[in-house]
Amino acid sequence: MRATIREVAREAGVSPSTVSRALSTPEMVNATTRERVLRAAQRLGYAPNRAARGLITGRTGNIGLIVPDLANPFFPSVVKGVQARAREADYAVFLADTDEDPTAEVGLIRVLGKQVDGLILCSPRAREEEIRDLCESTTLVMVNRRFGSVPSVVFDNVDGMRQAVAHLQALGHERVAWVGGPRTSWSSRDRVRGLRTATAAAGMELVVAGHFPPHFEGGVAAADLIIASGVTSVIAYNDLMALGLLGRLRDRGVRVPQDMSVIGIDDIQMSAMSAPALTTVSLGKAQAGRAAVDLLISLLEQPEGVRNARRELPTQLLVRASTGVARTN
Amino acid sequence: MRATIREVAREAGVSPSTVSRALSTPEMVNATTRERVLRAAQRLGYAPNRAARGLITGRTGNIGLIVPDLANPFFPSVVKGVQARAREADYAVFLADTDEDPTAEVGLIRVLGKQVDGLILCSPRAREEEIRDLCESTTLVMVNRRFGSVPSVVFDNVDGMRQAVAHLQALGHERVAWVGGPRTSWSSRDRVRGLRTATAAAGMELVVAGHFPPHFEGGVAAADLIIASGVTSVIAYNDLMALGLLGRLRDRGVRVPQDMSVIGIDDIQMSAMSAPALTTVSLGKAQAGRAAVDLLISLLEQPEGVRNARRELPTQLLVRASTGVARTN
DNA sequence: CATGCCCTTGCAAACGGTTTCAGACTGACG
DNA sequence: CGTCAGTCTGAAACCGTTTGCAAGGGCATG
Structure with missing residues (x-):
């Protein structure tokens, strides 16, 4: 059984309230008694019971x-x-x-x-x-x-999309596709919004490929649509999907980045390790x-x-x- | 504020003890009063305070x-x-x-x-x-x-290693390397033990490449040792390391599986998606x-x-x- | 020396449940 | 009709803390 505040109190020769105060509001108790209490608590390996504390304070921690x-x-x-x-x-x-x-x-x-x-x-x-x-x-x-x-x-999805689009524009791309995530995802909507703004400002054409499950398979599923759409670059809702794209593009014989540039979002561990390594919008x-x-x-x-x-x-x-x-x- | 057991008691016209019993030991209370209590609890959206319950029962849930x-x-x-x-x-x-x-x-x-x-x-x-x-x-x-x-x-690491070794032997391999995980990992030790048994039984030579961090980078770091050791097959402590091996082997121009067979352990999501897809010992x-x-x-x-x-x-x-x-x- | 204040400490009442114990009521039986 | 067992319910104690309140002591002040 764990030590209670009463045992500490007895050990230190004070009342339970004093022990409580020594631990939670040290400035309210005399320095020497505080010292004595702390030492007793130490000796007994005392730690306050959080359930009991929570009961009275109303906070669980x-x-x-x-x-x-x-x-x-x-x-x-x-x-x-x-x-x-x-x-x-x-x-x-x-x-x-x-x-x-x-x-x-x-x-x-x-x-x-x-x-x-x-x-x-x-x-x-x-x-x-x-x-x-x-x-x-x-x-x-x-x-x-x-x-x-x-x-x-x-x-800041808008700025992330701006950076991605600026990068693609600098590489001479004129058409970019977006592979969206779940319909219920706010960030998917926010990103496509940023993308619309950025491509419009850059004078680029944006092809929105719809919604896909946010997994590797989602990217695989989207890849053929992307190829068929004739774009030269694609941004995916997340890295997992971008890796799926990469895999399917390779299977289809589409070379990355020569034939198609691919950008992901998230910067997950794996995206640095794929071949080719994935350009991505990194999030903290x-x-x-x-x-x-x-x-x-x-x-x-x-x-x-x-x-x-x-x-x-x-x-x-x-x-x-x-x-x-x-x-x- | 959330409803307490007393409010439910008042609402149902019984004592708190009865409410407590109706909820935690229903068979101890008369069917009609139980019904009344449950309905009152329902109405008030009552849920017992777990901290309070934990305080007396000594269990937190x-x-x-x-x-x-x-x-x-x-x-x-x-x-x-x-x-x-x-x-x-x-x-x-x-x-x-x-x-x-x-x-x-x-x-x-x-x-x-x-x-x-x-x-x-x-x-x-x-x-x-x-x-x-x-x-x-x-x-x-x-x-x-x-x-x-x-x-x-x-x-069952021993059996897993047995299956892996049997597979390699069936493919004609005679030398296999082991890329170990952290020194502190019990499963790394257990696996190498199983591997020793299995290779000995199969008459194969086992090269143990030592301990590496259990990440992609660990596999990358091990790859050159493996190539130098002259084996034709390698088993890694986990899939992440096997993927690292795959990456480095490709960079070194070693073809998988023609020049080197690679087996991982864990069956993480990514290992089905690498190129080539990773043979692995799957764990539930x-x-x-x-x-x-x-x-x-x-x-x-x-x-x-x-x-x-x-x-x-x-x-x-x-x-x-x-x-x-x-x-x- | 009496008064008042501050600092420190202890007492006791919560917090919201569970559980022990005893009492009330019912029905069966002698 | 009295007794007894059995079923159901309520009162009260308890779990381990925190905290409002009051009391005690020390000290300065009038």
């Missing part, structure tokens, strides 16, 4: 993190960031994976929401009104999605996780006092081998 | 999961399995990532161990005596490691996660009554394009 699919390498990176920062702040992290199912997502938010102080929703797929509704009962922070005044951390994934924790904690500590509950993180084009000078036929 | 590195695709798969099964059993999962640091690992086990009913250690890197020590104070289950009587879920990763949860829960529910606290999961060789008939010079 836990935060929840919900992601659509851990198998997509984007998410583990975010999770690592969340997890590391939460630990620094002495919060523990509940993790849940929805398998890309919006209904499961809402259910999970509901049940997990009761066990935590706040929730981080990474790339949530639920409908806006549902999230708005959930917002009432739980403090939550979204990553990779933005609407209304819901606190959020997003990437762990950074986003950390930012979300910081935002959530500040929200928890001064519920009303947070001036700006939206954070936008920069993106950076990483030029590798999958983009090259446009084919001139 | 949480389990902890500690993995070395979420960025390694092996682990997210296990996490998904753990997570899904835990949710079915109404447990929530704390996740922590140690960044492959054994010291951090021990620290995490200590702190997380106090907030959960039990802990799942996936591929733990800590020293045996430390784990044995931790065992005293926390009920824990190891995945991918086995020693003493610590409850564990492991893969999510299954291992589920098994670990089942084992942990049965341990929690009948602390002494578990006859066999060790589970061994089968492995299956997946033949793809990276293995072929041995080069005959």
